[in-house]
Amino acid sequence: MGGGHAVADAPDANQDPAAVAVGRVWPMPREYQVGSGVLVLTSDFRLNCRLTGGQTGVGNQQRETSDLLLRACERYQRQLTLADGQLPEAPAAHAAAANSSIIDGQLVGLQLDEDTDESYQLAVDVASAQLTATSVFGALRGLETFLQLVQLANAVAQRRYLSGVPLRISDRPAFAHRGLMLDTARTYFPVADILRQLDAMASTKLNVFHWHIVDAQSFPLASEALPELSEKGAYAPDLVYTRQDVDRVVQYARDRGIRVIPEFDTPGHAYAWGLAYPELSVCMHTAPDKVGQFAAEPPAGQLDPTKEATMKLVETLISEQAVWFPDRYIHLGGDEVNAACYEQDPHVAAYLRQHSLTVPKLIERYGRQMHDIARRSGKRVVTWEEMLLEYDFAVDPISTLVQVWRGASSVRKVVQRGRRAITSPADHWYLDCGQGAWVNTHSGGDSWCDPYKTWQHMYTYDPLAGLADTGNTDTSHPAVAGGEVTMWTEKTDTVNLDIKVWPRAAAAAEVLWSGRRDVSGRERTTHAAHPRIHRFRRRLLALGLRPDMVNMLWCEKNPAGCEAA
Amino acid sequence: MGGGHAVADAPDANQDPAAVAVGRVWPMPREYQVGSGVLVLTSDFRLNCRLTGGQTGVGNQQRETSDLLLRACERYQRQLTLADGQLPEAPAAHAAAANSSIIDGQLVGLQLDEDTDESYQLAVDVASAQLTATSVFGALRGLETFLQLVQLANAVAQRRYLSGVPLRISDRPAFAHRGLMLDTARTYFPVADILRQLDAMASTKLNVFHWHIVDAQSFPLASEALPELSEKGAYAPDLVYTRQDVDRVVQYARDRGIRVIPEFDTPGHAYAWGLAYPELSVCMHTAPDKVGQFAAEPPAGQLDPTKEATMKLVETLISEQAVWFPDRYIHLGGDEVNAACYEQDPHVAAYLRQHSLTVPKLIERYGRQMHDIARRSGKRVVTWEEMLLEYDFAVDPISTLVQVWRGASSVRKVVQRGRRAITSPADHWYLDCGQGAWVNTHSGGDSWCDPYKTWQHMYTYDPLAGLADTGNTDTSHPAVAGGEVTMWTEKTDTVNLDIKVWPRAAAAAEVLWSGRRDVSGRERTTHAAHPRIHRFRRRLLALGLRPDMVNMLWCEKNPAGCEAA
Structure with a gap:
């Protein structure tokens, strides 16, 4: 999902890792497991929207899926680098580099309706972050979640990181x-x-x-x-x-x-x-x-x-x-x-x-x-x-x-x-x-x-x-x-x-x-x-x-x- | 109060002249008399804040009165020429030129407190508009009233006018x-x-x-x-x-x-x-x-x-x-x-x-x-x-x-x-x-x-x-x-x-x-x-x-x- 490296800032001992990590996301993901590590994003971090799941439909549909996803990644990349008005928080320790593909799975179907599968799975480890979905719209939901997980460190200006790592989120809507x-x-x-x-x-x-x-x-x-x-x-x-x-x-x-x-x-x-x-x-x-x-x-x-x-x-x-x-x-x-x-x-x-x-x-x-x-x-x-x-x-x-x-x-x-x-x-x-x-x-x-x-x-x-x-x-x-x-x-x-x-x-x-x-x-x-x-x-x-x-x-x-x- | 000239646009016959004129002012002036003519402001209309009432205090006080009033006139002049978001209304007929002094009376006292005299009198005729007050703060209240009386004609872009002329307003606050x-x-x-x-x-x-x-x-x-x-x-x-x-x-x-x-x-x-x-x-x-x-x-x-x-x-x-x-x-x-x-x-x-x-x-x-x-x-x-x-x-x-x-x-x-x-x-x-x-x-x-x-x-x-x-x-x-x-x-x-x-x-x-x-x-x-x-x-x-x-x-x-x- 991009590059990252370790920093030595101490974690805030008073905060429950689950609250710090998943609680940042609105609406709350349905199922998750959190650890106590962090993934720090380097200043040149780029969202990688290369599809790895093989077949994504045929012809125009494949093109449209890919284009829609690329536009989404550009949008979220912009939001990541914008000053976002957060109250700075203390970053946690044990960050490591990450460089993995963001999207996995067969993104079949561009139909957007009440039957669209909006589920996604997000895995953030100390060395990787990976998003899996079966539709491009599920991938969009996962990108939003990823963005909201990113925290701003007060120790180092503009340093961004994710805590609660290793983190596993399995998410889907209650209502269509x-x-x-x-x-x-x-x-x-x-x-x-x-x-x-x-x-x-x-x-x-x-x-x-x-x-x-x-x-x-x-x-x-x-x-x-x-x-x-x-x-x-x-x-x-x-x-x-x-x-x-x-x-x-x-x-x-x-x-x-x-x-x-x-x-x-x-x-x-x-x-x-x-x-x-x-x-x-x-x-x-x-x-x-x-x-x-x-x-x-x-x-x-x-x-x-x-x-x-x-x-x-x-x-x-x-x-x-x-x-x-x-x-x-x-x-x-x-x-x-x-x-x-x-x-x-x-x-x-x-x-x-x-x-x-x-x-x-x-x-x-x-x-x-x-x-x-x-x-x-x-x-x-x-x-x-x-x-x-x-x-x-x-x-x-x-x-x-x-x-x-x-x-x-x-x-x-x-x-x-x-x-x-x-x-x-x-x-x-x-x-x-x-x-x-x-x-x-x-x-x-x-x-x-x-x-x-x-x-x-x-x-x-x-x-x-x-x-x-x-x-x-x-x-x-x-x-x-x-x-x-x-x-x-x-x-x-x-x-x-x-x-x-x-x-x-x-x-x-x-x-x-x-x-x-x-x-x-x-x-x-x-x-x-x-x-x-x-x-x-x-x-x-x-x-x-x-x-x-x-x-x-x-x-x-x-x-x-x-x-x- | 500035130059003006007659236009031929017809007045809106359905509107009560008093409602059109004085009702534009918020808060409502206490006492007023209205006519059915208009005063149209020429495009080069300038508020004239020259004092005509003679003695306005001595030395620094006179200077301060004059400066405060000039700043107010500049402010209101700016507001007059700004697009002001009004719904355009039809101008009435019988406008004439006006070129008179805006401030009359002895503007004595710069004390701003509960005893300040905020009263003013405003007279708008087909050929003149004149504001009278006994304190500079009364003059400010009258300037605000004058500004709110100005209407925007829809027939001629940016043409501004006052209706209900001849208009006499005698105003003062109920509470200090x-x-x-x-x-x-x-x-x-x-x-x-x-x-x-x-x-x-x-x-x-x-x-x-x-x-x-x-x-x-x-x-x-x-x-x-x-x-x-x-x-x-x-x-x-x-x-x-x-x-x-x-x-x-x-x-x-x-x-x-x-x-x-x-x-x-x-x-x-x-x-x-x-x-x-x-x-x-x-x-x-x-x-x-x-x-x-x-x-x-x-x-x-x-x-x-x-x-x-x-x-x-x-x-x-x-x-x-x-x-x-x-x-x-x-x-x-x-x-x-x-x-x-x-x-x-x-x-x-x-x-x-x-x-x-x-x-x-x-x-x-x-x-x-x-x-x-x-x-x-x-x-x-x-x-x-x-x-x-x-x-x-x-x-x-x-x-x-x-x-x-x-x-x-x-x-x-x-x-x-x-x-x-x-x-x-x-x-x-x-x-x-x-x-x-x-x-x-x-x-x-x-x-x-x-x-x-x-x-x-x-x-x-x-x-x-x-x-x-x-x-x-x-x-x-x-x-x-x-x-x-x-x-x-x-x-x-x-x-x-x-x-x-x-x-x-x-x-x-x-x-x-x-x-x-x-x-x-x-x-x-x-x-x-x-x-x-x-x-x-x-x-x-x-x-x-x-x-x-x-x-x-x-x-x-x-x-x-x-x-x-």
Whole structure:
């Protein structure tokens, strides 16, 4: 993995070698063994990304694997040599030279999806460091772990070393779907903001960027098939994402082993669609004092599910976006559809009478039509929980993921109905709660999902809670694909984005990668995580993010002194 | 005030001229009359800071007045020509040239204190703009108002104009003491962070920077008389404020009409003093599980009030700092003194027995000694409320300000005892609440002053609430000098400082300058303030701050659509 040599600095006798070594990595590796030696990196240390495992696919696939890995190595090499904002620590003794290949094993398969094998094995000895994986994306996870193991010595400036050697890590995620959702409709974010989130996601092994790209407030996606959607629905002509922007995000994400799932939320949350297609929309331009009856928040406006042209409109967009976003899944929304909005519309009301339909039945039918559209575009579907739990739409148990948001208890309901869940409960994993109401009120009001979710609150949420009788193991469940933290942006823009998301998203990331319990079945504690999340925050600062503070420097220096008695 | 000429752009007929003109200014001017014309500034417009009012003091004082004013004019001239992030608005018609002097009146007195006359009058006509004040600091307030009145036309790039002309503003603060407290001990902030807060304070007419400079966690002030205090008590050798740093902050503040009141909080919150003077400190290095008994938060440690050497130590520091900080006042703390910390100390316990003293009596005596020290250094004192309300220390009714923090109801208690209050109640004006506990807990815990205080919550706090029977008028009370918002920094550092403070501090600033009620006795509403605070946030962005978001752009564009029904 590069050259190294011995130094004579004494180890810090007060520190548990396991804590010093593996505890540096966020999220915590699943299985590991540590020794008490060190591997010191020479100043000319270079990551060696030569593949040694033989066959890596054929032709273009081999080339693509190799290129992706080389770009990753260049990235991590850069991060290794950057000043990284760490608090210097004392290096340990007994270092030796190392010069070994970093990647071993057959890196077969470039498919990045929920079945991707992200496991890796890392072996660090006093004379070598070796990473083994079966997919290039597993190799990326291992490179991140290796980087986070590197410590900075205070005795010799810029000397970097790994402790706990010989070190063996065998790592794999507890959940396949580990996501961050970002709403770019309530607030438009420059592409640079999104790329920065992807950097941070890779650093904590999150692998799904759920792009809530459009909503009632604005339609910032510049569809080429339906240009009027953004021409009339975006906040401003320059506040849009072009095909080029989408490509850039998708490619940047893929390079970091992150899938991009776009969301096109209908039939609710569709005011911005209605600016271009008023004839396919209902309860647009509702008077301010009536909005509360027709929508969860301003502005009201829903697509009209009674019209064939509505289906055509959505299919035109979806079939285009199925190409722009190559992921196997597409998110079709389906949350918070407002019945009163349909009932008060003369045309929809007449249609319901004529066809002896209720609003829930109409929405259920709309859901089926949407899923058919997705299927014709070759996509699996993610849907918000209401489509299953409120409208009783019999979503496909294999190909559909049901995203829970209204509370942790919904996970059990989805599982009991034999469907697969992603969990992002507002009572645990919503990043936007606790800073007052969306709209203006005399007192500032409460946010509907008060209080603010602390990192500890996010860290102690167990996606498998309440599923003991439904077939779970300690750290996984066949019907729980994973989870997401969600960044709704009523009160978030480029100024406070990083602060709202980080480091809290990392707390969820550790739950999703490492599991709420370790392999021995012990619950992970915030006590053990507290000094570690301080350190991970410094990693985020080094990556150029502006993560929120954990607590005061006195606590970072004296973590044991800042635990609640 | 500079040259201008007429343009033909049509005014926005939907906007109330008063709202367009005076509503742009934050905090809202007290009295005004508006017309429907405009004054357009030519591209070569220059602020003219020539004094026309005759006598402005003698010798050095005249020079200093003139220099301070010239620096202010240069600053505002720069801000005028900067891109300021405003949403462009349509300019109105009927502009005319203006070329008049900006400052009129006798600018006598350079004393910046609670008696400074900050009033000003601004007259903008179609052919002139004129500012009148009786002190240079009043002139500064008027310059800020003038700047905020300037609008950017969308029709002609970079064309700037004032509407509501002829415009007459007669303005003066409701309260003399309008402060922001920043804790630089739990977190050290670079000087640049402090200067940026002073810029923002000036923009919203706050006039007291309460510098909570030292506390239990660190002692970042590099005293030259007692260098060991920071050598042993600072977080790190480079995390200190030197005499040069203090001078820079004090001068920068004065140039903006802002007083700097430093706080030296004793006898509690003194762990960092004890690192240099362990023999004068008690309950230092308490075991983590006992800290809760001896201090409100880690680390525990109080000065020993039984020792003469403690008095000498404090007097040495205060007499030095009385020079570094020229303000008439010094803050001596006195909050959260822990009785158990003293009772468990063998030496203090023996002293109490020997002198037949109780801990409250001991603290009361310490308070008297501290105030004597301040008096010998020529200073008036600010003290936290406990010294009066808990320890019954008969603070001087004229020269002492009692700062309320434990809740709004304390204001009445202070006033009823015939003392003067500054109000910064935790239930309204604490900027740190609502983001979890200071220390680590399993669930992340609540912050003790939950929930988060929204800008609306801060805006609707009335410093005079509950005082109707004690001699207040609608907007002032002889015993309420003013108030402060406080930024305690357990969970705030350079990354999130601006976001925590702004624009919320501005909500309090409008209460303190403009009063909760206007001159007609009408309560100011968050409804009227909502679009205005959006605009003021853009002013803060233009100043280079990173203020928190108000709410989504849709609401900024459609404020009426984002009011709670």
